[in-house]
Amino acid sequence: VNLSLNQATVHNLPLAGAIDVCRRHDIGGLGVWRESVSAVGLDEAAALTRRSGLRVTSLCRGGFFTHAARDERETAIADNLVALEEAAALEAEVLILVSGGLVPGTRDLGTARAMIADGIAAIVPRAMELGVRLGIEALHPVFCADRCAIARLADALALAEQFPVEAVGVVVDSYHVWWDLDVLADIARADGRITSFQVSDWVSPLPADNLMGRVHVGDGVIDFGPLVQAVGGAGYHGDIEVEIFNEQIWAAAPDQTAATVKERFARYLT
């Protein structure tokens, strides 16, 4: 198993800085955020990643398909098509999709979920042309209303299975799925469909800012061993990508963060 650093973990660094950190710490993969790509332009970003020799293990992110107005939905799909071009130029292994929450003004999860399926269907043909895989990420149910109506790995998998396996898979993120009694069985069922394995740890009790409460692997309550074993058993042999949203970690020296990421990877994930 190889280690990838998701750029969100060293949030304050531009793309070139994140690349340098990976190289200094002998981390072979990088998960890239679109904001850092547009900051330098796609051509420059692609040149940077190509020269770095790093595996671009993901591009974060597409999705957010749920909108009340048709033109908003079309704008979202157009933006996802741009993201696909970016992913192809960066030779990213997957475009990660955070699908979007409830449609504003509605209370019906079914409507949101149907809209998400329609959005994915609209971009799958181009994804297949470009050879870019889409990864549907289930987000923790705490984010169901406002960010992602796909709340369990089982739901992500049911959605992915509506599409060709080479085009659409699922993202396993420890932070989002650890609580689910069925997650190991769902991972096994996802054999061949897992596009990414992201990790961070859940701290209890949850900090006030739900989005920012993730911690280094080993500092929380998640039992990583069974997850790592299950994901490997389901035929995923790509990188484990460490993605941590946490203001304190962002304020730390990136080299310190990278060193901790490596140490925890060796201790808990291999």
Added chain:
Amino acid sequence: VNLSLNQATVHNLPLAGAIDVCRRHDIGGLGVWRESVSAVGLDEAAALTRRSGLRVTSLCRGGFFTHAARDERETAIADNLVALEEAAALEAEVLILVSGGLVPGTRDLGTARAMIADGIAAIVPRAMELGVRLGIEALHPVFCADRCAIARLADALALAEQFPVEAVGVVVDSYHVWWDLDVLADIARADGRITSFQVSDWVSPLPADNLMGRVHVGDGVIDFGPLVQAVGGAGYHGDIEVEIFNEQIWAAAPDQTAATVKERFARYLT
């Protein structure tokens, strides 16, 4: 369908005050908290509720079975046995169980869940002698680590089904289960096992204090119609109990809170 006011919604009132509010607003049921019972003593509490003519729709709460040390587990079971006596004396329809989160010092949900099953098994015989039903409540996965390792209605149901139906059922709480794609199907499967139906609404984005972010029915994103229909379809014809943890609502005049509860009940739940 009848309305019950869970005492937590008017948190600052003692038992007698909560009873008075129900009577002033023609609310026929009351969900009682153990703290308010011990504040006046069980005999006095039982006399108050009996004289009031209110249905005691629940006693909140037992559970919290997950502890590292054997003597702590035994203390928890002993406390649950006391809660059963209280529920019997109050003629409460159910003792609600919040099962407990991860065992301190461990990361294994399986251990927690087995300990919960053992705890319930230890109190079922006495529950049956007393004719008190236990209601296993699934809590939203955001509380999985620290409060309740039973995170989905399906998990609560699988646990309840290990015991006689007259002794152990499940609590459906809108706040905890609304996000679950399978919840309507799980409610249908729970036919005959539903002991309680509690409601409050989910506001998005979630406030900083996760425990206190619940709002009046209709002020959030939950689609109550399908839940009400499904619970009725699964043979539950008891009260709908409004239980809202929210500092602002607690600071409001209890009569105003009760009036809002009644109005929302009529508009969204009947």
